[in-house]
Amino acid sequence: MEEKLVQAPIPRGLQKVLGVEPQRSSRAAAFTEAFLASSLQQPDNQDLKNLLTHKAVILGYTRPKKQRTKRSSKKAKGLTAQQKKALKVFQIRPEHQRYQLFLPLHDLWRQYVRDLCGGLRPSCSPQFVQQKLLKADLHGAIITVVRSKCPSYVGLSGILLQEFKHVFKIITAEDRLKVIPKRNSVFSVEIDGFVSHIFGSRFEQRASERSAKKFKVHGSIDL
Template sequence: MDAEALVRATIPHTLEKVLGVESQSHSKAAAFTEAFLKNSIQQTTRHDLKSMLTHKAVILGYTRPKKEKTKRNSKKAKGLNARQKRAMKIFQIKPEHQRYELFLPLQELWKQYIIDLCSGLKPTSSPQFVQQKLLKADLHGAILTVVRSKCPSYVGTTGILVQEFKHVFKIITKEDKLKVIPKRNSVFAVEIDGFVSHIYGSKFEQRASERSAKKFKVRGTIDL
């Protein structure tokens, strides 16, 4: 017996009273189906049972319980601003620390750093290649000499670079004096194991972190 014949089969007489069906007619069967569904399906105020039966499918809605949002601390740790740093004198080198010999180890470290950066310095090394590396390198520890400047008093000043700011170099001389040299309108010579390279201060009027990501032309000019 196939599925369709099984569905259309008549209900035995012995089950008519049990199921509450007095006749096998189509109308009685429909009444039984509706009564059975009424007892089986919970009544809701939103949907009418007859309208539900006319559809092939019923979409049941489900909403997830909302989780309580935890308040996150949106405040981020803020560093000191420029005014606060100046007030605390963070960048000031104490007089007792302004000694040339204290920065000699820094100079040796910088020399090795530049040699590694330039893949070794040789007499055959290209000056343009070395200058390009110096433009993006960190110069703290380098020995700088002012060879040209609009201010004649700066010319000939030599020392180890101990601090670099956006517009000035601070160097400590062999006489244990801290000199502040403006970058603009000055030309500096950098000496590394006998290899001397000249750099224009105007090209360095940036912070070291900003300069490392900038593209430079090898040749530069300066108005003196």
């Protein structure tokens, strides 16, 4: 009760008797600002109005950027056809042209085809095996030329060492390296009693490209 009386404003009747004039809010604010400006020592660059209003100052912060190492945009380029020819990359040395030397490769190919077909059983469909062989890697397979426009190629048989887009390169049982064109030739491949025929004219592509190609089930081949 006493605190309210102390804080109560002076009645208007007593203001004239006491000689007290009511102060407006603007005059009080100006007096307070002038008093603080004269009594407080502040740096010259500090704004007194911002200090009195207690405004929060948000400082901008940016994280330092990490220096990224520049990666080379150039991809490693392979050898050109001329460089491969000069280095003789695809040539098989005469001392390596032996049929017995590549028999382990043929055994690996047979196991590879068995795994590819999920096991070759007598109950397997020949069409199923044929479709698997069309997209399989034939390196290591024993292929035989059954038909060809060139009579000298008919009957040749050997382990396939290299397959190019247009030719097969095989090693015969007589240790002879033969290059047979795919075009106008029919080849046979035998594994575990299943014999599949390959029409070379429809096989003129690289082994890596053949795995993604869709072959037609029916068709006619002209020799």
